[in-house]
Amino acid sequence: MRLLYYLIPIFLFLSCNADYNTDLRGKWQLQKEVSDSKTIRIDTIFYNFDNHVFQIQTKYDAYSYNQLLGRFTQKNDSLFLDFVDFPNISARHYLIKKLSSELLYLKNNQVELQFRKF
Numbered sequence: 001m002r003l004l005y006y007l008i009p010i011f012l013f014l015s016c017n018a019d020y021n022t023d024l025r026g027k028w029q030l031q032k033e034v035s036d037s038k039t040i041r042i043d044t045i046f047y048n049f050d051n052h053v054f055q056i057q058t059k060y061d062a063y064s065y066n067q068l069l070g071r072f073t074q075k076n077d078s079l080f081l082d083f084v085d086f087p088n089i090s091a092r093h094y095l096i097k098k099l100s101s102e103l104l105y106l107k108n109n110q111v112e113l114q115f116r117k118f
Contacts, residue, residue, distance in 0.1 A: 023099050024049045024074060028115035035111045046118060054081060079106060 030045040048055040054072045059065040070083040077096045083089040094106035094113070104115040 023101055024079075024104070026050070027118040028104050029118040030113055030115050032114040033111055034114065047115065 026049065028047045028049070030042045030047065033040045033042060044059045046057045046059070048057070049072060052071055052073065054070055056068040057065050058067075068083060068089070069085060070081055072082070073080045074096075079094045079096055081092045081094070083091065092108065094108050096105070097107050097112065098105040102117050104117075106113045106115075
């Protein structure tokens with residue numbers, strides 16, 4: 001029983017420890033989607049990252065939006081998004097081209113997504 005008193009704080013510390021770059025944490029506004037053939041400016045899609053959970057929000061107006069939820073994993077310069085409750089959406093893998101406290105650039109085989117911290 002006494003061992004339990006020592007293990008609980010250790011488990012709490014480990015569960016709160018971020019094993020991803022904390023610059024990723026927060027709300028990001030998608031500004032551009034760049035492909036080989038075109039650049040699309042966007043300002044109504046937001047990605048939120050915290051504690052290995054992400055949310056993608058698409059805002060239609062001040063009162064309505066859609067959202068997707070899932071889990072993310074960051075390993076070195078790779079970001080993996082897994083849409084847990086959406087079996088019809090496949091997991092996505094991105095290369096993190098740029099990550100700072102203000103900018104995030106993600107790239108996969110088809111497109112580069114450019115975000116600003118919101």
